[in-house]
Amino acid sequence: MIQHDRITRLDHVPDPAIDAADRSEVRHFSFHSGDLHSADRPGFVRLVGKQIVLPIDADPAELARPHTPERRFPEFTVAIDPNTGEPVTSTCEPDKLSNYFTDRGTPHYLTRVYFRREVLNRYTSQPSRYRIENGRLSCLGLWGISIGTNPDGLIEVYLGDLGRDLPAEERDHWLSFNVPPSGGRDEGRFDRDILGRWTDGPPDPLRRLFAAREHFSTALGTLLGQAVYKPWHPADQIAFEGLHMPTSSEQHEADTLILLLAKGVIDYLNVKALRRLPGVTDSEAQSINCLEAWVSSSGGDNDTLIRPLRVLQGPRSTGPAHLRRKDWHATLTRAGLDALRPDEQFVQVLTLTGDALSALAQHAESQHQPSQ
Structure with a gap:
């Protein structure tokens, strides 16, 4: 049910006075006017009533x-x-x-x-x-x-x-x-x-990725005292949350998924916040370089914590984001992806990225725990 009560002030008192009503099985409205006896806009009209909002006349x-x-x-x-x-x-x-x-x-x-x-x-x-x-x-x-x-x-x-x-x-x-x-x-x-047994099922790299991104965002945000990810644009959020395991071995699908993954994990990073990390001295450093400088200065292992992010960035930059050239294959080779099908490449990158974000979150927590 929706209730209505709307008053509009007027420069004059309506003449003749308004007094009307509208009734049905699903609504009851009254519309009338009056005099406020005020020197400033003395007249008014008022709509008051309620209505029942019926469900859509369709099967779900x-x-x-x-x-x-x-x-x-x-x-x-x-x-x-x-x-x-x-x-x-x-x-x-x-x-x-x-x-x-x-x-x-x-x-x-x-x-x-x-x-x-x-x-x-x-x-x-x-x-x-x-x-x-x-x-x-x-x-x-x-x-x-x-x-x-x-x-x-x-x-x-x-x-x-x-x-x-x-x-x-x-x-x-x-x-x-x-x-x-x-x-x-x-x-x-x-x-x-069928058997009613408790089972965890196969690993789900997508669920791990989403959880790891949230963990990383919270842990590093606590360390910095501000958000490390920019607010989502609604369209990008829907697309990122719609990430899925590949449904084919086509390069086109893997390209699309890599672009979405890189956008949600790397492009949405708040680089101005990351430049405040301990160990970052370059005021123009980009997101991954900021994280690398912080990890190096705080005793972390860049091969474990940072390399997977560069693996994600590499295929995106030399592949779907630009014209493919001969450095595309070199990028895949360096990342150890060259022997895999496109769908397998994406799953591997997705898994490595989730592992890296989770490890970065734990590294950030180890930095701010002593001061708590």
Whole structure:
């Protein structure tokens, strides 16, 4: 409910006087005028009332897409017939699948279905709308589906979840990336979902990176007494928070991810604050040079604390940020990335960057703890 009370002063008293009302099932407004008996702007008009704000007349799923909801359940490949080599398909409609209580002569609800990882490109390209985190893909809190990744890098989803959790046209999108099972199952997911075991799952360099950046920002900010990162521009914050593991081995995707990572970790550093660090004598020093001077003067190991940031800066500067020249390969070689695919290069840089930020945070804490 919204309440209204608005008064406007006038140079004269309205004549004739105003006294009106507007009523309905969802609102009640009164509009009237009067005399304040003041020499300065004696007249006034006043609107007072309240209204009920009704919810949007649409199903939540409709808000996520412009299409009319449909009950359409395509058939997905769930296996390969060992006798014929032909795909075995099944509907994903939950009510037609078998479960632990009812055998309908159909595949089980929890049958694992696999997809090429490019299926996620649709979602990683719109970080303001979609999130992929903690083994779950979600859209604005309107719908979400649990996902896993098997040893072959395929995206793993339960057959029944495809029918229960995805809107109809999303199922059509997933169907186009459906592949026969290969490479085994996501063991961590199997332990959690089926066996009910506690498991940490595989390392998550993205979560570690975000946590390490926050730790670094807090620790170094405490040491300096001011923020070491500039305030986010909303568009850059959305893009950085939308960082994701690569969904392909394409150089273009790795380039985009490297640019986002470097922007969020290095470009947003407050260089004026960093120039106040102990050991920094060059008033024109740039961000990484400031950190290096501080680490050197405080007894830290630059190879551990600073080199990973230069590894991040190197591929960005000689690759996606500018024309690629012959120094691009030399940069990769120096960083030990030349033998890796583009997606593997990004994961390696991401991991090294998170480790470096975490170590820098601990180094900063060791500097200000004695004075506490």
